[in-house]
Amino acid sequence: MSQFPDTVRIVEVGPRDGLQNERAHVPTAAKIELIDRLSATGLKTIEATSFVSPKWIPQLADAAEVYAGIGRRPGVAYPVLVPNETGYDRARAVGVEEIAVFTAASEAFNRRNINASIDESLQRFAPVLARACADGVRVRGYVSTVLGCPYQGEVPLADVVRVAQALYDMGCYEISLGDTIGVGTPLKARAMLRAVAAAMPVGALAIHFHDTYGQALANILACLEEGVAVVDAAVAGTGGCPYARGASGNVASEDVVYMLHGMGIDTGIDLQALSETGRWLAALLGVETGSRFGRATAPAGESAAAAVE
Amino acid sequence: MSQFPDTVRIVEVGPRDGLQNERAHVPTAAKIELIDRLSATGLKTIEATSFVSPKWIPQLADAAEVYAGIGRRPGVAYPVLVPNETGYDRARAVGVEEIAVFTAASEAFNRRNINASIDESLQRFAPVLARACADGVRVRGYVSTVLGCPYQGEVPLADVVRVAQALYDMGCYEISLGDTIGVGTPLKARAMLRAVAAAMPVGALAIHFHDTYGQALANILACLEEGVAVVDAAVAGTGGCPYARGASGNVASEDVVYMLHGMGIDTGIDLQALSETGRWLAALLGVETGSRFGRATAPAGESAAAAVE
Numbered sequence: 001m002s003q004f005p006d007t008v009r010i011v012e013v014g015p016r017d018g019l020q021n022e023r024a025h026v027p028t029a030a031k032i033e034l035i036d037r038l039s040a041t042g043l044k045t046i047e048a049t050s051f052v053s054p055k056w057i058p059q060l061a062d063a064a065e066v067y068a069g070i071g072r073r074p075g076v077a078y079p080v081l082v083p084n085e086t087g088y089d090r091a092r093a094v095g096v097e098e099i100a101v102f103t104a105a106s107e108a109f110n111r112r113n114i115n116a117s118i119d120e121s122l123q124r125f126a127p128v129l130a131r132a133c134a135d136g137v138r139v140r141g142y143v144s145t146v147l148g149c150p151y152q153g154e155v156p157l158a159d160v161v162r163v164a165q166a167l168y169d170m171g172c173y174e175i176s177l178g179d180t181i182g183v184g185t186p187l188k189a190r191a192m193l194r195a196v197a198a199a200m201p202v203g204a205l206a207i208h209f210h211d212t213y214g215q216a217l218a219n220i221l222a223c224l225e226e227g228v229a230v231v232d233a234a235v236a237g238t239g240g241c242p243y244a245r246g247a248s249g250n251v252a253s254e255d256v257v258y259m260l261h262g263m264g265i266d267t268g269i270d271l272q273a274l275s276e277t278g279r280w281l282a283a284l285l286g287v288e289t290g291s292r293f294g295r296a297t298a299p300a301g302e303s304a305a306a307a308v309e
Numbered sequence: 310m311s312q313f314p315d316t317v318r319i320v321e322v323g324p325r326d327g328l329q330n331e332r333a334h335v336p337t338a339a340k341i342e343l344i345d346r347l348s349a350t351g352l353k354t355i356e357a358t359s360f361v362s363p364k365w366i367p368q369l370a371d372a373a374e375v376y377a378g379i380g381r382r383p384g385v386a387y388p389v390l391v392p393n394e395t396g397y398d399r400a401r402a403v404g405v406e407e408i409a410v411f412t413a414a415s416e417a418f419n420r421r422n423i424n425a426s427i428d429e430s431l432q433r434f435a436p437v438l439a440r441a442c443a444d445g446v447r448v449r450g451y452v453s454t455v456l457g458c459p460y461q462g463e464v465p466l467a468d469v470v471r472v473a474q475a476l477y478d479m480g481c482y483e484i485s486l487g488d489t490i491g492v493g494t495p496l497k498a499r500a501m502l503r504a505v506a507a508a509m510p511v512g513a514l515a516i517h518f519h520d521t522y523g524q525a526l527a528n529i530l531a532c533l534e535e536g537v538a539v540v541d542a543a544v545a546g547t548g549g550c551p552y553a554r555g556a557s558g559n560v561a562s563e564d565v566v567y568m569l570h571g572m573g574i575d576t577g578i579d580l581q582a583l584s585e586t587g588r589w590l591a592a593l594l595g596v597e598t599g600s601r602f603g604r605a606t607a608p609a610g611e612s613a614a615a616a617v618e
């Protein structure tokens with residue numbers, strides 16, 4: 001039957017993918033505290049921020065200050081998003097050792113968001129990847145809209161495979177496959193993963209599923225069964241969905257870790273510490289946590305007070 | 310690999326399991342309208358109400374009026390919860406044709422909630438089952454706390470199997486296995502289902518998973534792969550969790566149906582009509598829908614307004 005991995009690495013994307021889609025203003029010091037708290041939970045990869053132009057994402061305009069301020073733990077990677085050589089220069093100036101680049105598998109999404117075709121967007125990354133390779137900087141590649149696009153609807157599997165393969169061939173050590181709008185369901189997620197895994201090692205793949213339609217954990221389960229062992233998630237389920245206001249965003253790290261530990265899969269993460277960080281973050285943002293584990297285990301006196309009747 | 314069923318029957322429990330745990334007062338006419346709306350979605354089983362003593366569950370004290378008021382569609386079953394012969398008499402007086410009985414697999418839960426051991430609770434149902442059998446009334450059996458208990462923690466699989474088997478042997482046509490507090494994870498859910506399916510036909514089993522820890526859809530997926538083809542769910546994810554205030558209750562029917570349809574599994578349900586009923590119910594209760602599908606697809610202007618940016 002199932003071939004579940006023994007261990008799974010969680011890539012915590014809350015400080016970047018989460019915060020960039022939250023409305024609340026988060027002070028730089030709080031961003032640093034968030035990352036430092038996450039570093040103490042046992043997480044091995046924490047996406048720290050984004051060096052995308054502040055004109056595009058003002059929420060993360062303090063990327064350099066955040067990165068310079070965090071306490072980097074040995075053995076923990078702190079990748080940052082980099083869109084182009086300008087961003088790469090800014091990131092390197094503060095000592096970044098791992099970056100992430102991103103493109104969509106959907107032609108329509110690329111054209112609408114960055115006014116470029118898939119091939120053009122890949123070409124834009126080529127010099128960044130070449131410099132990173134020369135500098136010994138590790139590069140993670142994101143492929144978005146792998147299970148659907150808000151503009152074109154269906155995204156052909158062949159496009160997902162082609163983009164993932166291109167990023168892998170350009171030198172990305174890991175390709176994160178993103179269901180940006182959370183429309184995927186388990187068998188489609190599994191089929192997508194299989195198609196990509198036929199073109200490159202499954203060990204080089206990560207899954208990045210949003211919970212917009214409530215499907216994220218089921219989709220993760222379906223893909224774990226195919227051997228993928230890296231899962232992106234955001235503490236407290238931060239992030240929202242820019243394509244459906246009020247809808248859920250990233251799958252909550254706490255809920256993923258609860259599932260994995262319940263399945264006997266090791267993550268190296270202290271779930272209680274992670275959950276406390278999620279509650280702290282939700283309080284900071286003034287929102288209810290998007291983690292169901294977090295709500296179910298909230299101490300008495302908090303909004304989701306536990307009580308045995 | 311997977312042996313997913315071609316079709317799944319959803320047992321809609323919102324009017325009973327959902328409403329009995331909501332705080333808002335719901336007028337009898339609205340309960341009737343809810344069931345009639347659900348009847349129009351293609352659902353084949355709708356748990357209508359409970360003939361438990363109004364002293365225990367005042368929210369459903371109008372059980373007889375509700376049952377008498379609904380428009381029963383041919384081909385749709387409207388089971389009602391019945392705790393004892395008094396409830397059975399009340400139900401039969403208004404023409405009920407299908408009932409549901411319930412007990413926990415946890416000794417501690419039974420003792421604390423009904424002051425009886427598992428065996429004593431089973432004995433209490435014997436006369437109800439005998440009369441139902443003689444009257445040609447179909448009986449569904451609920452086994453609760455199958456993946457964990459708020460009082461004793463772990464529940465031995467052998468106890469789950471024993472209780473399920475006893476209800477099946479007493480004449481229940483279907484046994485619904487309930488993760489009452491939503492603590493289960495996929496491999497535990499699957500192992501539980503396998504253990505029960507070794508003792509009786511998997512076709513006589515249903516799964517009833519709460520989403521308290523966000524695991525319900527993943528657990529359902531894991532069990533569908535074992536061939537179970539009946540899934541309990543509540544429209545708008547109504548119900549809450551009496552053991553963790555503010556936490557999620559029943560898995561939302563809309564989210565289950567979205568997953569199943571996305572997997573190519575037929576339910577016979579019009580998802581849009583179901584989702585509209587969920588939005589109507591959430592508005593009636595004055596709560597945000599517990600369905601992520603419902604939030605993601607809410608029309609612009611509602612609290613979870615959709616907007617493509």
